[in-house]
Amino acid sequence: MSLAVQQSEALSARLDHVRKALIAIDQAHVLTFANELSSEALAAFLDQIEGLGIHRLASWAKEAVIQANATVDAFEPAQYRALHDRDRDADQYRSIGQDLLRAGKVAAFVVAGGQGTRLGLEGPKGMFAATPLRKLSLFQSFAEQLLAARQQYGVSVPWYVMTSPLNHDQTAGFFAQNDFFGLDPHDVFFLTQGVLPSYDFSGRLLLSEPGCLATHPDGHGGSLRALVESGAIEDMRRRGIEQLSYFQVDNPLVSILDPLFLGLHVAAPNSSCEMSAKTLRKRNADEPVGVFVQQGHQTRIIEYSNMPKALQIACDSQGHLLYDAGNPAIHLLSVAFIEHLMARGDLGLPLNRAKKIVPHIDLQTGAHVTPSAPNAIKLEAFVFDALPFAKSVALLEIDRFEEFAPIKNSMGADSPQTSMALQAERAARHLEAYGIRMPRKADGSLDCVIEITAQAEPQLHQIQNDEAHQVFESGAQYLLCVKEGRLQVDRLL
Ligand code: UTP
Numbered sequence: 423m424s425l426a427v428q429q430s431e432a433l434s435a436r437l438d439h440v441r442k443a444l445i446a447i448d449q450a451h452v453l454t455f456a457n458e459l460s461s462e463a464l465a466a467f468l469d470q471i472e473g474l475g476i477h478r479l480a481s482w483a484k485e486a487v488i489q490a491n492a493t494v495d496a497f498e499p500a501q502y503r504a505l506h507d508r509d510r511d512a513d514q515y516r517s518i519g520q521d522l523l524r525a526g527k528v529a530a531f532v533v534a535g536g537q538g539t540r541l542g543l544e545g546p547k548g549m550f551a552a553t554p555l556r557k558l559s560l561f562q563s564f565a566e567q568l569l570a571a572r573q574q575y576g577v578s579v580p581w582y583v584m585t586s587p588l589n590h591d592q593t594a595g596f597f598a599q600n601d602f603f604g605l606d607p608h609d610v611f612f613l614t615q616g617v618l619p620s621y622d623f624s625g626r627l628l629l630s631e632p633g634c635l636a637t638h639p640d641g642h643g644g645s646l647r648a649l650v651e652s653g654a655i656e657d658m659r660r661r662g663i664e665q666l667s668y669f670q671v672d673n674p675l676v677s678i679l680d681p682l683f684l685g686l687h688v689a690a691p692n693s694s695c696e697m698s699a700k701t702l703r704k705r706n707a708d709e710p711v712g713v714f715v716q717q718g719h720q721t722r723i724i725e726y727s728n729m730p731k732a733l734q735i736a737c738d739s740q741g742h743l744l745y746d747a748g749n750p751a752i753h754l755l756s757v758a759f760i761e762h763l764m765a766r767g768d769l770g771l772p773l774n775r776a777k778k779i780v781p782h783i784d785l786q787t788g789a790h791v792t793p794s795a796p797n798a799i800k801l802e803a804f805v806f807d808a809l810p811f812a813k814s815v816a817l818l819e820i821d822r823f824e825e826f827a828p829i830k831n832s833m834g835a836d837s838p839q840t841s842m843a844l845q846a847e848r849a850a851r852h853l854e855a856y857g858i859r860m861p862r863k864a865d866g867s868l869d870c871v872i873e874i875t876a877q878a879e880p881q882l883h884q885i886q887n888d889e890a891h892q893v894f895e896s897g898a899q900y901l902l903c904v905k906e907g908r909l910q911v912d913r914l915l
Pocket of ligand 1: 529533534535536537538539540541547584586613640641642645669671672694802830
C-alpha cells in the first residue's frame with residue numbers, strides 16, 4: 423500500500439473516531455462539510471477539535487446554555503484605602519516600592535488579546551493612536567513609561583505582552599516594525615492566550631469556515647494560564663521578578679509602575695498581598711463598572727450586570743453610594759500567587775457568558791452569515807475572579823482623573839475623544855498644581871491641547887522656576903518634554 427493511501431486511510435479512521443465522539447455529545451453537525459475538505463484542511467480541523475478536547479466542548483456547551491446569572495452569596499462593601507501624597511504612610515510605601523523597582527523585582531504585563539469590537543478597529547487595539555498630540559500608539563505610550571522607568575530606577579523592566587491567536591502576528595510585527603519603541607527586544611516577551619468555542623443559544627457549536635470552529639479569545643482571565651504555559655513565569659523566575667503589574671491595553675493613563683501601589687501591595691499592614699487592585703469611586707449608581715465587595719475574608723468583584731439594582735443604588739445616611747468601589751482593572755499579582763493558583767491543576771476561574779454577534783457558516787448552504795443581532799454565546803474568564811483565591815488583598819483608591827481614561831467605544835463615553843480630553847486635562851492639572859495658569863473655557867473645560875512625555879513627568883517641578891511666566895494660550899498645542907536633561911515646553915501650533 424502506498425504511503426498516500428495509508429495516510430488517507432489513517433485520516434478517515436481519525437474522522438470516524440471524532441465523528442463518533444461528536445455524535446455522543448450532540449455536536450456532529452460541525453462535520454457537515456468534512457467530506458468536501460482537502461486532506462490538509464481536514465487534518466487541521468480535526469487538530470482543532472481534538473486540541474480543544476471533546477469532553478471540554480461538551481462541558482462548555484452546558485455553561486453556554488445556562489440562562490440565569492450566577493447567584494451571588496451575601497456580601498458587603500469592600501474596604502479600600504486612599505493614600506494621599508502627603509500621608510506619612512504613603513511616603514513609606516512609596517519608598518518600599520521604589521526599592522523593589524531598583525532591585526529589578528517588578529515586571530509589566532499588558533493584556534492585549536481582546537477583539538476591540540466596540541471600538542470597531544481592524545487589528546490590535548494596542549496599535550491605536552491614543553495620545554492627544556503626538557498620537558502615540560497605546561503600545562508606544564506604555565513603552566515610553568518603561569523607558570522613563572529605566573532612566574529613573576537604573577534597571578530595565580521586562581514587559582510581558584499577551585496577544586490572542588487572532589492578533590498575535592500583527593502585534594509582534596508592529597513591535598518589530600517600530601524597533602520595539604526603543605526597548606531591548608530581549609526585555610519584551612510575547613505570550614498568546616487560549617481560545618474558547620462560540621455556541622449558539624441552544625449550545626450548538628458554530629463554524630467560522632466549513633473546516634473551522636468559530637472561536638474567540640478566552641478572556642483576560644486566560645492570561646494566568648497563558649503566563650504559565652508560555653514559559654513567561656519561568657522567564658520571570660530566571661530574572662528574579664517577584665511582582666507583576668497587570669494592566670489593560672486600553673487605558674493610556676495607567677501608571678504601570680506605581681511605587682506607592684507596589685509598596686502597599688508588598689508591605690500592607692497585615693501581610694504581603696498575593697493580589698492587589700486599584701479602585702476608583704463610581705461616578706454614579708449607573709456607571710457600568712464592576713464593584714469590589716467583601717464576602718467574609720474574600721475580596722471579589724461583582725459585575726455590574728450581576729449587581730441587584732437595590733444594592734446598586736443603596737446609599738449611606740449621607741447619601742453616598744454604599745457600593746462605590748469601581749474596578750479600573752489595574753492589579754498587582756505576586757509571581758508566587760500565580761504559580762500557586764496554577765498548581766491547583768485547573769485554575770478554576772468561572773466562565774462568564776456574553777451574548778455577541780458571531781459570523782458563522784450556514785449549515786444548509788455553506789454560506790457565510792453575519793447576523794445583525796447577537797446570535798451566540800461567548801464564554802470568557804475574568805482575571806479579577808482570581809481575587810477570592812488571594813490570602814491577602816490591598817485595595818488602593820485612585821483619582822480617576824489621574825489614572826483612568828479608557829478607550830472602549832468608537833464614540834460617546836469611554837471613546838478616543840473622551841480619553842484624549844482626559845489625558846490633556848490631567849496634564850493641565852499637573853501644571854496648575856505648580857501655579858501655572860491654563861486657558862479654560864467658561865464651562866471650565868481646557869482650551870488648549872497638552873501632552874507630557876513620560877520622561878518629563880518626574881521633571882515637572884522644574885516648571886516652577888524656569889517656566890513661571892510661561893503663558894499657555896487658548897487654542898494652542900504644547901508638548902512638555904525633556905531635552906538635554908531639562909524640561910522643555912514646545913509649542914506645536
Ligand atoms: P474588554 O473587556 O474591554 O474587551 O477588554 P475587548 O475585547 O478589548 O473589547 P470589546 O469588548 O470587544 O469591545 C479589556 C482588556 O482585556 C483584554 C483587552 O485586550 C483589554 O486590554 N482582553 C480581553 C484580552 O487580553 N483577552 C480577552 O480575551 C479579552
